[in-house]
Amino acid sequence: MTTNPEDDSRIVMTLDAGGTSFKFSAIRGNKAITQPFAVPSNGDRLDACLATLVGGFERVRESIPEAPVAISFAFPGPADYPRGIIGNLGNLPCFRGGIALGPMLEAKFGIPTFINNDGDLFVYGEAIAGFLPQVNSLLEKAGSPKRYKNLFGVTLGTGFGGGIVRDGELFRGDNICAGEVWLMRSKLHPKTNAEEGACIRAVRRAYGEIAGIPFDLTPDPKTIFDIGNGKVDGNQTAAVEAFRLLGESVGDSMAIALTLLDGLAVVGGGVSGAWPLFLPAIVDELNGSYTSPTGEKFRRLAQSAFNLEDPAQLETFLQGNKREITVPGSPRKLAYDSMPRVGVGMSRLGTSEAVAIGAYAYALSQLS
Known part of the structure; x- marks a missing residue:
């Protein structure tokens, strides 16, 4: 049984990825510790989309009081999530053919990266804290x-x-x-x-x-x-x-x-x-x-x-x-x-907050 991570002091950088925009945040103890912000996804151009992802997480990292222990976020559709590979997504066509997004972010930021389906993380957040x-x-x-x-x-x-x-x-x-x-x-x-x-x-x-x-x-x-x-x-x-x-x-x-x-x-x-x-x-x-x-x-x-x-x-x-x-x-x-x-x-909780809390809890469960 998963326990409520509301007392955990570790920080996880999170993202709710949609077809048109990416919403970034950072969570500690089931609460956002930065002001969430959204940027266009550039989902039809791979180089621009990857740069958006890296830039968004860099912006989050600069705004938090201590180093994060992981990145954990949601993508809209089926993929090889355990290996961090995003495949053919209708709303984000630039990933067609398979892009190893998780390993790329792990190499860039030096911390574990977890990716899940957005619907899954929404329900997980509501089950834990909503x-x-x-x-x-x-x-x-x-x-x-x-x-x-x-x-x-x-x-x-x-x-x-x-x-x-x-x-x-x-x-x-x-x-x-x-x-x-x-x-x-x-x-x-x-x-x-x-x-x-x-x-x-x-x-x-x-x-x-x-x-x-x-x-x-x-x-x-x-x-x-x-x-x-x-x-x-x-x-x-x-x-x-x-x-x-x-x-x-x-x-x-x-x-x-x-x-x-x-x-x-x-x-x-x-x-x-x-x-x-x-x-x-x-x-x-x-x-x-x-x-x-x-x-x-x-x-x-x-x-x-x-x-x-x-x-x-x-x-x-x-x-x-x-x-x-x-x-x-x-x-x-x-x-x-x-x-x-x-x-x-x-x-x-609201959909985006539930996704963020679900992503946070999932990362902590995997790190444990």
């Missing part, structure tokens, strides 16, 4: 005997990312391809993958189709969210439905993952601020049903799903169905909660 411990704390305060060890998470932005933490440990898989939720089948468009219904372009596409607007003329998701809330002029019905469809698509993929993982679920990413319009649809999908060949309906999940951003649902989730039972033939009593349930909620 959503997972907060929910467990609320359960403890409510007098519930229930505690959670597993967390599934998704990020909604330019793409659809995912990650898994099992029993406190980051689960990466034998090919470092665990949590690749974007490659699940789309419920709404079965001939394509789940990402096409669970990202920025999905919201824009759905809004445009319903409102009768060409995709290139559709607004960004933040504006569509404001339209849905009546704060900005536009097709409010189309905006609300666009986010509902996003929630249905995400909920379908989440249901498949939770069937296998059985834990809590957390949502982050650039679209996550619009959660009031899509989180209810995620939970509705999780609580949906199948129909047998004889017409009988049965639950999609064995567990009941709760929206932990809804105060009433949170209260029901925390209370569960707890009671005392007596051990047969003995006066001994045990606390028993007979309600299997999953809770779904939003990032407690």
